[in-house]
Amino acid sequence: MSLLEVKNLTLRFGGLTAVDDVSFTVDNNSITGLIGQNGAGKTTVFNLLTYVYQPNSGQVFLDGQEMKGKKPHQAVAQGLTRTFQNIRLFRNMPVIDNVKVGCLRQGKYSVPSGVFRLPSFWREEKETHKKAMELLEVFELESYADHYAGSLPYGQQRKLEICRALATNPRILLLDEPAAGMNPSETEELMSTIDKIRKHFMIAVLLIEHDMKLVMGICEKIVVLNYGRVIAEGSPEEIKNNEEVITAYLGSEV
Ligand SMILES: Nc1ncnc2c1ncn2[C@@H]1O[C@H](COP(=O)(O)OP(=O)(O)O)[C@@H](O)[C@H]1O
Ligand SMILES: [Mg+2]
Known part of the structure; x- marks a missing residue:
């Protein structure tokens, strides 16, 4: 069984479907990447996982238990802790x-x-x-x-x-663009830190990141969002060679 299972999650903001029937899983002690263009719905997925928003439909399971009806601060007690796109210290x-x-x-x-x-x-x-x-x-x-x-x-x-x-002793750590604004050597150091803590603390990491070198280098699995929908889920190798992903997101970058 996966540690985290997201099933057919949908969230609409008025006429915009920011998260559209999204399903994916995160395994214990793994690093999973969540990638996609700006506005693809990545941060909104984190907001749904941490009860900032209630989904219009769909479910989230942590260790087989459905997560619902809680407040954002309660996510931490359940074992989900996040960082934000902008530093909040x-x-x-x-x-x-x-x-x-x-x-x-x-x-x-x-x-x-x-x-x-x-x-x-x-x-x-x-x-x-x-x-x-x-x-x-x-x-x-x-x-x-x-x-x-x-x-x-x-x-x-x-x-x-x-x-x-x-x-906070999380079971799953949600990182929203941790390398944003970093120079290449800081990014390199961050990459090894993330890998180190996953092993040291035996936790799962769900990572939103634009730096493809970082994502491809440390994730076992990558989920690609495009306009709120999952267009691919697979190993870095599979994602690199996926035609739809190349067209929608990667272009000639990798
Ligand atoms: N609170 C909100 N109200 C209305 N629209 C929102 C809100 N939050 C995000 N959106 C919209 O939802 C889409 C997905 O946003 P977001 O999840 O922040 O994307 P990403 O993190 O992938 O860049 C965007 O079009 C964004 O403008
Ligand atoms: Mg974002």
Whole structure:
């Protein structure tokens, strides 16, 4: 059974069908790419998966359980965490605190223990700090722990976002154009980071990305959207050689 199964998902905005009868699956511990031109409906698929929108029809299953009727913050509790097309960090907070925010979503200490700073609060705080530092180390960001997030170079900020998303212990990580605005060497580094975290944390990744080198290099499977519809699903090799994909999207790029 697939970890995530999207079945005949449709969402209309007035007269526009942004997501049109979309079906695909994401396997456990795999990296799946979601590609297509601007406006193809990729981000809208993420918004549907995280309850930002309710579909007009169709279903989503996580581990065989139907996902429906929840609010966006509840997606995280279910194991789906996303990053956004535009960086959304707390720029005026230290790097380490940006990661702790992700950890704290699962905080176990009670409100009184936090207000009165009881021993259980400090225990939890210490554990959270340790976990956040460990995550920063995986991303080689530990030396920036006390720097303001907004002061980091762009590529490091994008890594920090992924780091914070991982702090929520997702089963599936949704990355919306993580390499956007990166230079080739930052993109290269990001590619190996994504592959590394998939193995390290044993999670699945669903990746929206325009950089074909990145997508073809790390995805086991690619789903191609065109005007809201899936026009192909297959291995990088199959997608590269698919006539319809070449005409609609790839052109002479690969
Ligand atoms: N909230 C919205 N209201 C109306 N139209 C929207 C909304 N969000 C997205 N769209 C439209 O849906 C289509 C798909 O958008 P999007 O999912 O952002 O594409 P992509 O991420 O593939 O570039 C586009 O035509 C976009 O203009
Ligand atoms: Mg988008």
